[in-house]
Amino acid sequence: MKKCLGCGISLQVDNPDAPGYVKSLDQDYCRRCFRLAHYGDLTLDLRDAIDPDALIAEIKKHTDAAIVLIMDILHISSDVHYKLFQAFKDRPLFIIINKIDLLPDNSNFAKIETYILDELKKMAKGNDIRSLILTSIKDHHLNDLFYEEIAASPFRKFIFAGLANAGKSSIINKLTGSKKLTTSFYPGTTLDFNAFHLENYTFYDAPGICDRGSILMNLDSRLIEEIYPLKTIKPLVYQLYNKQSFFINDLMRLDAYVKDRATIIFYFDPRVQIHRTKLANADDYELKYPLHKDIEYDFKSYKNLDKEDLAINGMGFIGFHHLDLVKLTLPNKVEVKRRKGLL
Ligand SMILES: Nc1nc2c(ncn2[C@@H]2O[C@H](COP(=O)(O)OP(=O)(O)OP(=O)(O)O)[C@@H](O)[C@H]2O)c(=O)[nH]1
Ligand SMILES: [Mg+2]
Incomplete structure (x- = not known):
């Protein structure tokens, strides 16, 4: 059976909604590959x-x-x-x-x-x-x-x-x-x-x-483009003197509890938007990213983060200095790894 040169799937002419569809078998690329290559759109997730x-x-x-x-x-x-x-x-x-x-x-x-x-x-x-x-x-x-x-x-x-x-x-x-x-x-x-x-x-x-632990598997596929690491990371550095919250592309919320001066550095694609607010005002904002099926928001807590990262699977990482407590609200299947600061 003839296979698509782009993705390897067997080509078929019967079902436009199934993988491998081509109008006629003399074509070398399935419709999905053709659309991805020429228009960057995803016809089948x-x-x-x-x-x-x-x-x-x-x-x-x-x-x-x-x-x-x-x-x-x-x-x-x-x-x-x-x-x-x-x-x-x-x-x-x-x-x-x-x-x-x-x-x-x-x-x-x-x-x-x-x-x-x-x-x-x-x-x-x-x-x-x-x-x-x-x-x-x-x-x-x-x-x-x-x-x-x-x-x-x-x-x-x-x-x-x-x-x-x-x-x-x-x-x-x-x-x-x-x-x-x-x-x-x-x-x-x-x-x-x-x-x-x-x-x-x-x-x-x-x-x-x-x-499954990658954030890319947790989002509605149309939104992957907004957070996907494409270009060289541009670190965003924030000094903190009191409790603050950060909204990361309306997709994640980070609540930071500090006693003294602390630093947070976001290592994400430059397109990712970070919005800072006082923790006391944070509940006025809502996380409104459409998520993939069966995924819900959840939160994880980390105590005493110092010269350490939280690596957000599929997206990048966040570096911390002198944080007492961090609460991270994000889609529940996303894997977060705590590690020694990478950079
Ligand atoms: N910045 C950067 N992007 C890369 C590099 N290599 C691949 N990419 C991008 O990473 C994405 C995935 O690349 P693919 O080659 O499709 O990855 P794959 O491993 O074949 O993925 P699957 O077919 O889904 O398993 C695309 O957007 C590529 O442009 C690289 O060295 N640097
Ligand atoms: Mg591939």
């Missing part, structure tokens, strides 16, 4: 369509392929990564930490590398890691680095796996000098395996695993 266990089982069938695990620098410590490292213990792994361009230029990259290595140490116990590349699709050295690594290995088939949105399809496009594969900020863009042959290599683009 398929972020709930990928079953992680079925996907891992499918990857495992390719016994002669090595795995290129792509991880987003803003989304390393996900519980799904633990699962992937467990599943691929028997496979050589080439790890690419992608989207490094999202971090501010003046970041302490030595500290970031230490953080990455620490996270990998926790997750990759007994894995056969062959290489680790920190990069972005803007990195001119990426192709040289990657081909050098794989040429030195005995493998010729590589499956590009990882979380949805990590940049698997973008990286294959970059490595092959093509724009063939569909990319987008909607989780679940690639729908099935898609082989790309280049000289004596075969690269398989795989669907990403959608992380």
Whole structure:
């Protein structure tokens, strides 16, 4: 059966509302990919369509392929990564930490590398890691680095796996000098395996695993565009002397309790709007973001945050200095990780 060149789904002419629809089978791209590539609009939201266990089982069938695990620098410590490292213990792994361009230029990259290595140490116990590349699709050295690594290995088939949105399809496009594969900020863009042959290599683009803890899985899909980390983070620094509340794009509320002087730094895409108010006035505002089905608002509390971050899965992170208490109201399935300050 003919497959879509952009997302790998089998093409069909019967049902315009189902994946893979084309008007006629001489077309190479399904309607969804065509609309995403030319208009950036999402005709079918398929972020709930990928079953992680079925996907891992499918990857495992390719016994002669090595795995290129792509991880987003803003989304390393996900519980799904633990699962992937467990599943691929028997496979050589080439790890690419992608989207490094999202971090501010003046970041302490030595500290970031230490953080990455620490996270990998926790997750990759007994894995056969062959290489680790920190990069972005803007990195001119990426192709040289990657081909050098794989040429030195005995493998010729590589499956590009990882979380949805990590940049698997973008990286294959970059490595092959093509724009063939569909990319987008909607989780679940690639729908099935898609082989790309280049000289004596075969690269398989795989669907990403959608992380339920990512904020992108918690929002109505039309709103993902407003908060999705696209450009280099511009830190927003706030000094606090008393109780204050922050509204983050009307999507999250952060109540900060301080005894003395404290600092909060928001590390999000520059499009994300932060609105500050007195805690006493905060109840006058409402969080009104439309959420994905079955998702509701909830709050989490954190005591004594100092030189620490709260990483908001899929969106970025918030740094804290000298906070007594922080209450964060956000969609209930969003995973928040407390960690040592990254920057
Ligand atoms: N800033 C930045 N954005 C990137 C980079 N790589 C990919 N992106 C963006 O990240 C989003 C997701 O990229 P894709 O290549 O579609 O990700 P994927 O891993 O194939 O996603 P699925 O097919 O859903 O599993 C797109 O908006 C890309 O433009 C990068 O290095 N830097
Ligand atoms: Mg993809």
